Amino acid sequence: MESVTPAKRQKFSGSNNSPTWQEIQAQRQNLPIFPARKRLLHELRQNDSSIVIGETASGKTTQIPQYIYETGMHRNLMIACTQPRRVAAITVAQRVSQEKGQDVGALVGYCVRFDDTTSEKTKIKYMTDGMLLRESILDPLLKRYAVVLLDEAHERTIHTDVLFGVVKSAQHQRRQRGITPLKIIVMSATMDVDQFSRYFNDAPVLYLEGRQFPVKMMYTCETQSDYQFSALSTIFQIHQEAPPRQDILVFLTGQEEIESMVTAIRDVSKELSDDSSKILALPMYASLPQHLQLRVFQNAPKGTRKVIVATNIAETSVTIRNIKFVVDTGKVKAKTFNPRSGLDMLKVQKTSKAQAWQRSGRAGRESAGTCYRLYTEEDYEALPTNTRPEILRCNLCSVTLQLLALGIKNIAQFDFMDKPSTESIQNAIVQLKLLGAIENTDDNKLTPLGRKMAAFPLDPSLAKVILKAVDFDCLEEILTIVSMLSVESIMHSPASKREEASAVQAKFISHEGDHLTYLNVYRSYKGVSGSKNWCHENFINARNMKTACDIRGQLRDICMKQDMQFKSCGRETAVIRECLAHGFFMNAAELQKDGKYISVASRQPVAIHPSSAIFRCKPSYVIYNELVKTSACYMRNVCVVDPDWIFEAAPNYFKTRPLHT
DNA sequence: GAGCACTGC
Incomplete structure (x- = not known):
């Protein structure tokens, strides 16, 4: 699932009629993935590992686990589908249960921290990637599962990245020991999948169409020196030209910037002539209290344009409907880690192309839209293709301890899709030795204390x-x-x-x-x-x-x-x-x-x-x-x-x- | 006398 709209939004939608069984089945058959069902299942059956590229709203997250279940390919074991975020695992499981006409926790369940709804009946299990990683410490061969789907793989969270290696090794070992084979399906939203395919022994790549409307890209003629000012004038330019009730989503970097932008928009709009339409500016960031966050999902009063000023929370975690325009400053605040000094820093950086693409997509969910990139096309071309995977930019102490607990002694030889630097691995091992989690020898053996710590x-x-x-x-x-x-x-x-x-x-x-x-x-x-x-x-x-x-x-x-x-x-x-x-x-x-x-x-x-x-x-x-x-x-x-x-x-x-x- | 993006077990 590309994104999650908080379930609470329904409170404001005005209708709480749940759809009938016929309506649900019609909706399922209306998804872009439905015509591809046969071809997809044929490929998944033929191959131990497959890569599925599904565009936004293709239906891959809700449908593929059901298709697999319906064919019996899971051999009465479980089908796991991992998500980077808790809300996604929960809301998708709720939706799929509804499609199956059952309660959550029966055939379809979810498992996230503090909340495991699965039962003996559960065959389709949506879970956070961190949860499957924890489970793998107890059972490195993942014997309860016949199929593991790693969804949102393009996000490259540290948990997904470690799971790549864990499932690949489990698949290999199960084959060698003649245990029920493990099928791996990697699902991603980006087209740049050569790396995934190569990593999983040249797995075939299956493409699914989505339901995304075209988004027109606008670039600036010159590089902007003040992106905040540039964003403000772009917002009012759109406001003057576009019909009312077409909402705008603006991406900025942090709380302070967002609050001052919201204030600036309110100040400027006060000076507009009375006959121009009104503007409602709302902030959106993770540390904003929940009742204020929910305001962005409410419809603006008639004749008023909503402008939502958000961090990258609106890229993936939260979906706001009716966005017609995206204003992308091209900036993001991100944590950087220096293994030498052990220092964490939050720095404003340029986004990657993938991130810019994700942001612009937010303008084309319900109809064709426009994205204003506040940088030149040359600036865009110079951006890195992808955001650096998390595993390359954070402290590896925790992950190293988990891998050792999984029985992987030589961390440097672990089959990472992107290998962290020798320095950061070495740094983690030194730390773990200091804490007494690893024996003071060269074989990285966990001490009894280290085993308990894990x-x-x-x-x-x-x-x-x-x-x-x-x-x-x-x-x-x-x-x-x-x-x-x-x-x-x-x-x-x-x-x-x-x-x-x-x-x-x-x-x-x-x-x-x-x-x-x-x-x-x-x-x-x-x-x-x-x-x-x-x-x-x-x-x-x-x-x-x-x-x-x-x-x-x-x-x-x-x-x-x-x-x-x-x-x-x-x-x-x-x-x-x-x-x-x-x-x-x-x-x-x-x-x-x-x-x-x-x-x-x-x-x-x-x-x-x-x-x-x-x-x-x-x-x-x-x-x-x-x-x-x-x-x-x-x-x-x-x-x-x-x-x-x-x-x-x-x-x-x-x-x-x-x-x- | 400072401000902190986002996840997750």
Whole structure:
């Protein structure tokens, strides 16, 4: 499925009549994929691996698993269809269940984190790619499945990329051992599939037509120096010329830019003459509260043009109907990772051609549309063809631990479609050795500790902290802290009410740092039984608190399976910090005589992030969860430690990195 | 005294 429109949109569509059985079957037969059914099944039957190129709205995601099921090709095993996003797995499973006239969880089910609806009856299973990857650790041959469809393969998420290697190896081993063969079907939206075909032993490529309307491309004559200004004038140019009720989607890079653009559009439209039609500007980005996000799906009042200003969330995750014009600035904010410094950076970059193509497609969903690219055609030609796959630009610690748990010892020899640099693989192995997850030999053998760590859906450092908590009798507290660290922004302070927010939140602050502050928030939250009202009064994000509680439950279950001792340290909170040091000793910083911090690992200057609970404090030693480079190198989620603790956590590590105590 | 794209287990 190319995209997902939140199910809640139906609330605004005015009709809640569910279609009849006949209507559903007619809709199925009306899909572009339907005439290709026979040819498609013939090819899929003939080949162990196939690549399917399906244009937008071809019906491949909902129909192909059903076609396979109807022929019995699955030999009474399951058919898995993976999606990069949870909502997609859920909504597609709901739709396909409806088409089969059954409840979700019977013949058709979905499996995503915290929500597994499958049963013994389930044969068609929609799931997130990360979920299948987790399952493969327990069963590398994927014996429950006869067919695995990897959907949205062009997005190249880190999970899909690892799954490519896992399914290929499972297929090979099953053939050798004479087990039921595994069929692999890779589904992609882009035409650039030579790499997929080559990787899966020259698998045949099947093309499916879609239902996309033509989109007219407009380029600028000159390269624009100020894309925000350029976007603003393009919006009003369209507004003056196009008939009303033809909506515009604008792609920008981030929250701040989007909010100022929305304000600018509102200001300019106030100055328009009264007889010109009205304009309604709406922001759309992931951290926008849900009730504000839903506004983009509502129809604008009669005679009003809707202008949605969005991040790349509107490229794939969210589909807005009735878009006639797309304004593409050609920019995107993306995370970059430097394996040498271990630094994450968010930078505004140029999009790839594939991304530009995806954006322009948003103008041709219901009828022919126009895309205004705010760059020249030559600029476009100079863009990279595809976005760099995630696996080439992120920290590989987690993935490496998972591959080792799968029994793959030689990570550098793993059959990656795009091989990460030797440096980033080596960096991950060094980290895992420091954490004690791998034996200190050359064969990359997992230690018993490492094997246990791999069972947790967490960064290896956090998994290590959980396992260490048993020794410090503080597992209850550590589970809470790790869960709180696994969600974004628990405390929010809107710019307009910043002082009010920090005043009410002052009661949570611990002089021991952010981790203990989170523990205080969690305890207070539990003290009022998770009251939504309490969250509101204290500027606590209720949705994220709920997620943290779900994560805590899942981590607790894993600890139970490992027979770990649940103990609480009560008021003796120092042991919590000592325990944290065992996962984060390599993220230590020390206070210099000049009152500034430098990192122990690289001796580079770092600073406590202004959002930290101990921003103004100057403890001699701190550890931190991550380093973010913006206007300076900021440490986020900071904890006060005793230098003896970090030394004790890894004496060998500090032999070459002396602590100046 | 700073601001943070998007996913996922």
